[in-house]
Amino acid sequence: MTSNKKANREQVPNDAVFSKIRAEVLPKIRPSETERVKLEAVKAELLEAICKTAEKFHEDDIIPISVGSAERSTWLSGNHDIDLFVSYPEGVSREEMETRSRRLLMEVAKTGDSWEDRHSEHPYIHMTKSGFEVDLVPCFRVKSASDIKSAVDRTPFHCCFVKERISGKEDDVLLLKQFMKSTGVYGSEVRNGGFSGYLTELLVIWYGSFENVLQNAACWRFGQTIDIVGHQTLSHEDPLVVIDPTDPKRNVAAALSLTRFAQFINVAQRYMQSPNVDFFIKKEYAPLSVSEFKEIMKCRGTEWVGLVFDAPKKADDTLYPQLFRLENSLGEILAANDFAVMNTHSFAENKCLILFELMSKTLPPLQKRVGPPVWAADNAKSFYDKYKNAEETFSLKIKNEFLVAEIVRKYQTAESLIADKILKEAALGRHVRAAVSDGYEIIGLDEICEIKSPAFWKWMAEKLTKQI
Amino acid sequence: MTSNKKANREQVPNDAVFSKIRAEVLPKIRPSETERVKLEAVKAELLEAICKTAEKFHEDDIIPISVGSAERSTWLSGNHDIDLFVSYPEGVSREEMETRSRRLLMEVAKTGDSWEDRHSEHPYIHMTKSGFEVDLVPCFRVKSASDIKSAVDRTPFHCCFVKERISGKEDDVLLLKQFMKSTGVYGSEVRNGGFSGYLTELLVIWYGSFENVLQNAACWRFGQTIDIVGHQTLSHEDPLVVIDPTDPKRNVAAALSLTRFAQFINVAQRYMQSPNVDFFIKKEYAPLSVSEFKEIMKCRGTEWVGLVFDAPKKADDTLYPQLFRLENSLGEILAANDFAVMNTHSFAENKCLILFELMSKTLPPLQKRVGPPVWAADNAKSFYDKYKNAEETFSLKIKNEFLVAEIVRKYQTAESLIADKILKEAALGRHVRAAVSDGYEIIGLDEICEIKSPAFWKWMAEKLTKQI
Known part of the structure; x- marks a missing residue:
């Protein structure tokens, strides 16, 4: 495992080439004012719907929270995801929470254009509304992220940690996300095994800028460890270890596959060697005929x-x-x-x-089967008895210390x-x-x-x- | 390395089955009286020829010695090998010895039916006489086998050591040699890598009988060590280590291949489990059409x-x-x-x-070439530059930590x-x-x-x- 040291945390490359690239890329990936206004409107409308519905059901113990990149201005233009969490007091049972949230959120979902029930660790509702993809997720309002009742309970803590530190570095997050998307390493769903949004934000917080993330990533090795608040309590056998600042036991990069980790290192090396806007453009593959x-x-x-x-x-x-x-x-x-x-x-x-x-x-019919060494006398005898003069046996010999049978291949x-x-x-x-x-x-x-x-x-x- | 311990050195299996097999096999492999007489006659004739020729050349410092299985009654019926050594004083130079021995032995060789010059470590003469294959080998008369001037100088010491100890066990050597021959593990020439005659004699001396050699060999493992006179000075990384009783540094079984060693163990296991005269009959393979x-x-x-x-x-x-x-x-x-x-x-x-x-x-044209890991940055760059957009490249990806190119196979x-x-x-x-x-x-x-x-x-x- 490599150490927690950062090569050049504060040294932001201020190279003209990097500035030029930023100036060219950012306008294309930063959400427009129109997009922002529209997103805020939909968000507000939904939050209001949640509150009103809660009132209708006399559920005054819930709190709706907007989380995710929509909340911290780290979303890419064209991305229309809204994550709204509804938190229940810690004392509420899981069963009660599920029943109550289902009633509440389905009522809200009906205000959208379409919706469906989804399951990950626990049920949530996915809806579309005015062109946005909205996740309505019930969670528990726990005291700390290291003390959660369900996996999603961490998210509000993550959102809070990032919001307090990302100000002024939103563009760097956008650049990093776009860079990762176009090079195929973004997206922490299992199918992809790439970097999550939260992880990119933590990397920018730690290294200070998009370019510094890349400059450092170019030198990463297996086991690279980052512990922003210095509170790691467990060791992790993962390619990249980024200790969750809200939970000392958790590696935020646990789902990052070795392939995606290595891919990011490689592309970071290549970008730092010849920075180029092409790295921000995803190659589209035309369907093969x-x-x-x-x-x-x-x-x-x-x-x-x-x-x-x-x-x-x-x-x-x-x-x-x-x-x-x-x-x-x-x-x-x-x-x-x-x-x-x-x-x-x-x-x-x-x-x-x-x-x-x-x-x-x-494959050809001939198959070689290497048996036990001669000094494993009992096994050697079984192997010998099995193949000696058997119908499928071509030959039975000793090669080095092993019995070796040439037999007719079954498959x-x-x-x-x-x-x-x-x-x-x-x-x-x-x-x-x-x-x-x-x-x-x-x-x-x-x-x-x-x-x-x-x-x-x-x-x-x-x-x-x-x-x- | 296993120890020098013998499982049952003295316990000769006196089983009726073994006795019956001995009784059946020995008459077929023990030289007949006629064979013996004939061999002794040819040997005597040759020794006399050597002495007479030496006299003729005024070489009174040489001593002819009969060595090999012909000398110790451990030769198999039908085997017609005679080994005659001519020893020169240690002080004689190698060059002088070669010149003198050549003159002497060629004169002797002419008394045979045919002859040829041969080379192993040093020159010797091979001749045929009255149906016997005779090697005439010059050597130095050194004080001890650990102080030799040429590789063959050991042979007289080996002959002497065996002669003094093999009496009464000649039949066991014959059985072991025949058993090894028929099962393909006899013969220490490089092509075969099996047991030498001297090695079989030492095994019989150590374990006491043919059956005891096999009973013990069935339990051998890699590194089995036998040190008859207990004077080993070097360690050997060979499958079988039999310290030469005439030279503490030498492993008599150094040329035994792992395959032949293992083969002998296996066949010993099988013989001890179901003793049978068939083990003494070599399977002959008819030429394939x-x-x-x-x-x-x-x-x-x-x-x-x-x-x-x-x-x-x-x-x-x-x-x-x-x-x-x-x-x-x-x-x-x-x-x-x-x-x-x-x-x-x-x-x-x-x-x-x-x-x-x-x-x-x-093979199909597609070849996968696994390159360096991404963190070997310089190598990774060379690999990338070599294959990126190269004419022979199908694809260039990262799999786990490695760069992997799919290319057109050269061969x-x-x-x-x-x-x-x-x-x-x-x-x-x-x-x-x-x-x-x-x-x-x-x-x-x-x-x-x-x-x-x-x-x-x-x-x-x-x-x-x-x-x-």
Whole structure:
């Protein structure tokens, strides 16, 4: 783990190049006055609706709070998210809170254009109103963020901590968010594993400016630790450790994947070496046409095996961990059975698709099985007895200290292997197991070519051709 | 390293089964009286020829010595080897010894049916006489085996040590030698890497009987150490360590390969579990016919690549280490370039042939190159600059902490890889390098099928179908 030291916390590069870039980028990403006014209006309207509804239900113990980037002027132009929390006294039971908040928030939601019930750790309501995406979230009004009753109880503390310190650095947060978005490392949902908004704000608070965040990130290594208020109590085995200033036990960057962490380091290195506005422009991938895809696959020369099943109706943060687990587990099973796995991917819309790109979908019948060392006498005997003169045995020899049998391979195609192992040995989360048990298909290049979803072909374009 | 302890040195299994096997096997492997008489006659004749020739040249300082199994009655029936050493005083220079011994021994050799000059560490003469294979070897008459001037000077000491202790156990040596021969672990030439005659004799001296050698060997592990006279002065990192009773620094089993060591342990375990005369009968492999070979290859489904070049005119003990080095080195190069290597083999007659059995001789164009971790910033930059937008690049991404490029594979066939690397990167010993530089061919299944040598097809049968 590296130390908490900052290379140059106060040294804000005041280089003309950086200033020029800021001047060019900021007007495009800073919300316009019109956007601000509109957001404030919708926010006010909703807060009022909450208060009125609470009054109607005689719930005078609740307090509505606006949290999130909308509250701290760190939202990117074009982003229309509003997060409104409704806090209940700590003494209220979880059950009572859920019942009461449901009644309250559904009433509020009806004032919107559409709404739906959602679940993460606990229920909340997502609504749209005048073009804004609004989350209405009930929480407990706890005394400290280290003493929460539900995961969301921390958010008001986060909001408060940032609000008190971010003033004057809002533009740096906007630059960092846009930079992270365009380079693919922003977004802490499980599917992405990137940086959260709160994390970007803490980095700007700590390092002082967008450029200083990047200058320091370029030198980060695994275990980089930042403890703004100096109150860390636990050690964390994560790529980046940013101790929550509102909770000494928590790593704000716990959900950041090693890949996204490394990606940010790399892009920070490249930006500091040749700063350029292009880093702030997200590369859009045009959906591949089937003929483009076929052409690419001809060049790659690899083969695809895909597993398809109906997508469980679950939020991405519930579904994707299960998909990734299955993807990894099947990838390991394929590799353990001698298939050379080049890439694995997971995609979900109405169907889930787990894709394996292999050097070859078929293997020759000859398989080498390395057995125990001769000095594990009992195991050696079992291995010998199993393969000696067995019908599937080509040869039985000793190589170095091990017994080695050459036998007829059981799974000569990736399809037969997956079909045999999927329900017996693969790692299946609850919802994915149910979906796979209901039925699945194993597909190849031809069936992939029949997929119509433009989102799939856009995703595929990125997977096959992305260059950081 | 395991200790010097013997499990049951004195406990000779007196089991009826063992006795029955001895009674059945020994008459077949013990030299007949006729054989003995004939060997003694040839030996005497040669010793006399040496003495007479020495007299003729006025060399009264030499002493002829009979060494080897012929001298200690531990030779197997049908074996017609005679080893005669001619010792020179220690004070004689190496040069003088070589000149004098050459004159002397060539005169003696002419009394035989045929003869040739041979080289190992120093020159000696091999001759045939009345059906016997005779080695005439000059050596120095040193005071002790730990103070030798040439490697062969030890042999008379070995012979002396064994002769004094083997009396009454000759049959056990014969059984052990025959057992080792038939199970493929006998023969200390580099090509084989098995047990030497001297080593088998020491094992019998130490453990007391054939059966006790096996009973103990069944429990051996890597590093098993035997120090008969308890005078070990160096530690050895070998599978089996048998300290030379005539030289405290030397491991008699230094040339024993891990594979042969393990093979002996395994076969000892199996013999002790189900003793059987079949263990004393060497399985002979009938040469494969081309159609049998093709049928086997159809079942295996693998592909062959072979490297052929003229065999350097060198003794096996010089040639094979170089062949094995090249075999290993090319195997590693193939594996490092994603070829799945199932087996590698080396064969030499008038041509050398190094064979690689691969899952496939061809690979898809897509190659994954894993680069440096992002925090090795300079290396990461070089890797990035090399592959970013390069013509051969499919994609450039970060996976975990590493930069990863998907590129067009340079070597899509094993043949092109070997042809490009053989002289540039492969490990080539002196004689093999010269031979390969003079020209080589890279062959496949069709060319292998054109090989006419019965020895090759016998060897191939064993390689493809052997079951221990």
